[in-house]
Amino acid sequence: MAVARVALEHEHRARREDRREVGAVERVATFDPGHWYEEHTDDVERIVVRGGRPLSGAVPIAGAKNSALKLMASALLAEGDHVLENVPRIVDVEIMSDLLVSMGVDVRRTDEHELTIRVPADVQPEAPYELVERMRASIVVLGPLLGRFGEAHIALPGGDDFGPRPIDMHVRGLEALGASFETSHGYVHARCDQLLGTRVLLEFPSVGATENVLMAAVRAKGTTVIENAAREPEIADLAAFLNRMGGQVVGAGSSTIVIEGVDELVPVRHRVIPDRVETATLLAAVGVAKGEVTLEGARPEHLDMLVQKLGDMGMRISPCSEGLWAAAPTRLRAVDVATLPYPGIATDYKPLFVALLSVAEGVGIVTENLFAGRFRYVDELVRMGADVRTEGHHAVVRGVERLSGAPVRAPDIRAGAALVVAGLGAEGETVVADAHHVARGYEDFGGKLRALGADVEWWHE
Ligand code: EPZ
Secondary structure: OHHHHHHHHHHHHHHHHHHHHHOOOEOOOOOOOOOOOOOOOOOOEEEEEEOOOOEEEEEEOOEOHHHHHHHHHHHHHOOEEEEEEOOOOOHHHHHHHHHHHHOOOEEEEEEOOEEEEEEOOOOOOEEOHHHHOOOHHHHHHHHHHHHHHOEEEEEOOOOEOOEOOOOHHHHHHHHHOOOEEEEEOOEEEEEOOOOEOOEEEOOOOOHHHHHHHHHHHOOOEOEEEEEOOOOOHHHHHHHHHHHHOOOEEEOEOEOOEEEEOOOOOOOOEEEOOEOHHHHHHHHHHHHHHOEEEEEEOOOHHHOHHHHHHHHHOOOEEEEEOOEEEEEEOOOOEOOOEEEOOOOOEOHHHHHHHHHHHHOOEOEEEEEOOOOOOOOOOHHHHHHOOOEEEEEOOEEEEEOOOOOEOOEEEOOOHHHHHHHHHHHHHOEOEEEEEOOHHHHHHOOOHHHHHHHOOOEEEEEEO
16 A cells, blocks of 8 residues: 555656646646646545654745635626636635636636636626535625626525525625525526615625625625625735726725725736635644744734734744744643634634644633534544533533544544644544545645644545
8 A cells, every 4th residue: 555655646746747847738627637636636535644743844825715716706707817826726726617617717727826717708607506515605606797797596505514504695785786686496596787886784794795795896886885894804805806907995804895886897917815724724733733833925914813812822923034933832721712703713713723722731612603513523533532522602622631543534624624733743643534625725735734744644545
C-alpha cells in the first residue's frame, strides 16, 4: 500500500509538472475531473494524522471560498471576460464553475489561482437541483440573474448538517425590490420586469440575503438601502468588485448599505481577499500542536475578535510583514465562546474552538447563536477522548491532558478540519473519513500542514 501511495503522489506531481510546463489553459467546467483536482474529488477520502509534532515555518493563505463563490456568481451581471485572481483550488469553486457553465457561461482556469469567466449576452437562468444540492451557496445566482435578466429558476436548497436553512430573507428582500416568486416542484421561480430601489430591512444580518439583495439592487432603478445588513469582509469584497464593474455601492462592511442602481456594468479584473476561516483553522492547528508559524497573506484586520479570544487562551499572535505570526504556549487556558455575526466570533470557527478547548486547562462553554444543529462533530471528538457535553445550542467542554487518535468521520467542511486539528495534538493516529468535505473548503490542506512539519496524509480509496 505505502508503495502505491508514493507512486500515486509521484504520478500526481508528474502530471502537474507537465501541465505547468506547457502552461495549458484549462476549461474548468469542461475540464476532465480527473486532472488538477486529483487531490480533491468526491471519491471516498481519508486524512491520516499522527499527532505530537509541533508546527513551524510559513504557509500562504488561499483566497476566501466565501468571497470567490459570490464574485463568480456576480460576474453574471456583466457581459464579457471577468478575471478573478487568488481563486482557491477547492471543490466548491468547481461546483460554482459547473453551475455557471450549465447556464452557458465559459469558465477557464487561466493560471494556478486565476479564473477567466466569459459571460455571454444571454444565459439559461436556471440552477439545477443536482448542483444546488451539492452546494447551498448556489442560491447566490438568484440576485444577479434577477438583476440582469429579470428571471431565475433555482432549485430550493435543502437543509444540511446545521439544520433548516430557509431563504425567506432572500425572497423577502428581493420581493421588496419588485420581484415575484412562486415555488413548484422543488424550484423557486422568480421574475421581475424592472427592479425598483427601496429600503430593505433584514430580520437578521444574513450573509446570503445581504449578498443577493446587493447584487440585484446594483441593476435596480433608483436607490436601495439595506438595513441590518451582514458586515462580513466577504460582503465588502463583493461590493468592491461590483464598484469596479461600475456599480455604486456605499457602506459595505457596515450594517447599512446604500446602492444607486446603474443601467450597465462592465467586466473587470479583481483579486479575492484571503480566507479568514482557513487562517483561523491554521491558528487552531498551532494552538493544539504547539509551535510557531507565519501565515502569509492573512489579513489581521479581518480577525480581531478571533485573535483577541485566542490571546485570552494564551496564544501570542501579531501582524507581521508577511501577514500573521502566531505561537502557542505549552497549554492553552479555557475560555467561553459565543458565535455571532461579524465582527463577532464566526460560527465557522466554532468547531475549531471546541477542538482547542478539548485540550485546554479548565472548562469552557461554547454557545452557537447562528445554526441550531452545528454540533454533530462532538461525538467524533468524544471518540478521541474529549469531555464535551451538549445541551441545546450550548456545549460544555472540560479540557483533558491529551486526546487519543481514533477513526472519526467528517460531517461537514469546518468540522472535518477541526477533527484534523484535534488529531495534530492526539496521541497516535487519527483517521478522518469523508474527507471530501474538507476538500470543499480548503486548498491543499494536507500539503500545508505537512509544510509546517505535521505528519498528515491524504488517502484516496
Ligand atoms: C454563509 O452562509 C457562509 N457560507 C457560511 O459558511 C457561514 O457559516 C454563514 O454565512 C454565517 O457566517 C457561504 O458564504 C457560502 P446566513 P449563509 O444567511 O449565507 C438564517 C462555510 O463552512 N437565515 O448568514 O447561508 C440561517 O438559517 C459555510 O464556509 C434565515 O433564517 O448564512 C442562519 O441561522 C457554512 N433565513 C442565519 O440566518 C434566510 O433567508 C445565518 O445565515 C437566510 C438566513
